Amino acid sequence: MKTFPVLPLFFLATLVATNQASDGAVSHQIHLLRPKTGSHGSHVPGVSCLSWRLGVETHNIIGWKTIPAACEGYVGHYMLGHQYRKDSEAVIYEAHLYAKSLNLTNDGKNLWVFDVDETTLSNLPYYARHGFGVEVFNPILFNEWVSKSTAPALPESLKLYKKLLALGIKVAFLTGRPESYRKATETNLKNVGYHTWETAILKDSSYAGKTSLFYKSSEREKLEKKGYRIIGNMGDQWTDLLGTNAGNRTFKVPDPMYYIS
Amino acid sequence: MKTFPVLPLFFLATLVATNQASDGAVSHQIHLLRPKTGSHGSHVPGVSCLSWRLGVETHNIIGWKTIPAACEGYVGHYMLGHQYRKDSEAVIYEAHLYAKSLNLTNDGKNLWVFDVDETTLSNLPYYARHGFGVEVFNPILFNEWVSKSTAPALPESLKLYKKLLALGIKVAFLTGRPESYRKATETNLKNVGYHTWETAILKDSSYAGKTSLFYKSSEREKLEKKGYRIIGNMGDQWTDLLGTNAGNRTFKVPDPMYYIS
Numbered sequence: 001m002k003t004f005p006v007l008p009l010f011f012l013a014t015l016v017a018t019n020q021a022s023d024g025a026v027s028h029q030i031h032l033l034r035p036k037t038g039s040h041g042s043h044v045p046g047v048s049c050l051s052w053r054l055g056v057e058t059h060n061i062i063g064w065k066t067i068p069a070a071c072e073g074y075v076g077h078y079m080l081g082h083q084y085r086k087d088s089e090a091v092i093y094e095a096h097l098y099a100k101s102l103n104l105t106n107d108g109k110n111l112w113v114f115d116v117d118e119t120t121l122s123n124l125p126y127y128a129r130h131g132f133g134v135e136v137f138n139p140i141l142f143n144e145w146v147s148k149s150t151a152p153a154l155p156e157s158l159k160l161y162k163k164l165l166a167l168g169i170k171v172a173f174l175t176g177r178p179e180s181y182r183k184a185t186e187t188n189l190k191n192v193g194y195h196t197w198e199t200a201i202l203k204d205s206s207y208a209g210k211t212s213l214f215y216k217s218s219e220r221e222k223l224e225k226k227g228y229r230i231i232g233n234m235g236d237q238w239t240d241l242l243g244t245n246a247g248n249r250t251f252k253v254p255d256p257m258y259y260i261s
Numbered sequence: 262m263k264t265f266p267v268l269p270l271f272f273l274a275t276l277v278a279t280n281q282a283s284d285g286a287v288s289h290q291i292h293l294l295r296p297k298t299g300s301h302g303s304h305v306p307g308v309s310c311l312s313w314r315l316g317v318e319t320h321n322i323i324g325w326k327t328i329p330a331a332c333e334g335y336v337g338h339y340m341l342g343h344q345y346r347k348d349s350e351a352v353i354y355e356a357h358l359y360a361k362s363l364n365l366t367n368d369g370k371n372l373w374v375f376d377v378d379e380t381t382l383s384n385l386p387y388y389a390r391h392g393f394g395v396e397v398f399n400p401i402l403f404n405e406w407v408s409k410s411t412a413p414a415l416p417e418s419l420k421l422y423k424k425l426l427a428l429g430i431k432v433a434f435l436t437g438r439p440e441s442y443r444k445a446t447e448t449n450l451k452n453v454g455y456h457t458w459e460t461a462i463l464k465d466s467s468y469a470g471k472t473s474l475f476y477k478s479s480e481r482e483k484l485e486k487k488g489y490r491i492i493g494n495m496g497d498q499w500t501d502l503l504g505t506n507a508g509n510r511t512f513k514v515p516d517p518m519y520y521i522s
Contacts (some may be wrong), residue, residue, distance in 0.1 A: 051351035090312035
């Protein structure tokens with residue numbers, strides 16, 4: 001499954017199947033999600049979920065553990081509806097415009113750094129079953145999901161990936177997924193269309209207890225020391241894009257579901 | 262005029278008055294702006310103005326000279342409607358939460374840096390007459406407006422300013438306005454409620470030809486060399502918030518009307 005428009009139907013079907021076996025809460029959610037798939041404004045009195053989402057995307061609202069309970073429906077509609085797709089398209093359009101505009105020396109050292117989760121692969125099938133971020137992150141359940149290697153590609157990111165390769169730009173994946181999930185991650189990437197890369201960096205045990213900001217900055221520094229020029233850097237978390245050696249230009253793809261510090 | 266909710270009416274009244282004297286285009290705009298003051302989605306086929314705005318606010322879309330012509334109505338509705346106010350409130354709420362949470366040594370060296378235009382003062386009365394950013398920036402007309410010292414305060418920012426002072430935090434204004442507009446700027450700030458500050462930094466001629474990023478970084482560095490701790494830094498442009506000596510935490514207030522590099 002490589003295209004996004006069919007995801008909502010896929011989710012609903014999957015959720016219905018899941019629900020029939022076990023889970024009344026999910027059924028309630030499906031009901032809520034059916035009538036509206038847009039992402040406009042907030043329907044929650046007293047909380048503008050759109051303002052909250054903007055605050056998250058602009059790095060004003062940081063360090064949060066879960067989305068506001070009042071915004072669960074809003075975030076679900078956003079993620080399953082048109083606006084998430086449109087917002088992603090707008091970022092990828094700018095990134096491609098930028099990449100095309102560069103007059104690159106084709107020496108194999110031009111590198112584009114992609115994060116993985118919610119940047120190149122979508123964990124929406126997992127999060128749709130876990131309240132779109134309203135539940136506290138559960139690493140055991142999430143890693144079970146990762147082990148399955150069944151995350152779909154974010155379709156716009158996959159298009160950009162292919163266009164970057166066509167421009168002669170190398171790709172690096174830099175993810176906070178632990179090194180122990182390398183095989184599952186690489187299999188998943190290949191299965192959905194990311195067939196080649198210069199390097200795929202997963203978090204090894206030496207970074208235990210370190211922030212994502214530190215880990216990603218350190219690994220980007222190593223890449224630059226190897227002679228790569230990081231011409232672009234794309235992630236769904238600001239910790240992918242801030243810090244040192246951030247790249248000549250950074251691109252923030254949307255993610256209102258979780259925050260990584 | 263210190264409260265924002267009355268601004269739309271104020272604008273409409275002013276615009277009507279202006280129009281009766283001279284300008285048919287403004288009348289047309291008033292008509293467009295009357296029926297809808299929300300900010301939801303895009304009503305422009307093929308362009309998601311909401312995605313464009315998100316792209317601007319997240320620093321994905323940079324270096325632009327004017328807003329997309331197709332989004333003039335959208336940006337106008339946003340700026341005059343509720344969502345701009347709500348988005349501003351959400352940022353200010355987070356900033357105040359953060360400031361309150363700090364366990365500060367009250368030695369008079371804790372500093373909050375505020376940008377001026379579209380951060381503490383609103384130029385919406387000017388931009389409402391100039392297509393909300395659809396017209397190329399005209400420094401002569403804009404400086405005429407600045408000279409009048411009649412820009413209203415952004416009401417949420419003014420509230421934060423007062424709360425910061427109450428917490429014993431000093432305030433610095435750091436603006437790209439030229440040094441020659443110091444008197445007009447200081448008069449305007451005082452007139453609308455910003456009665457005191459530690460320093461107000463305007464751009465002097467030594468920065469001619471330099472970017473805002475360089476100017477603001479350099480001036481923040483000088484502040485830190487004087488012993489100030491920049492605990493917060495708030496601006497409507499990413500060039501206010503990126504660069505060096507950016508402060509312990511940065512806050513991006515919304516501005517979809519113009520881009521400064």
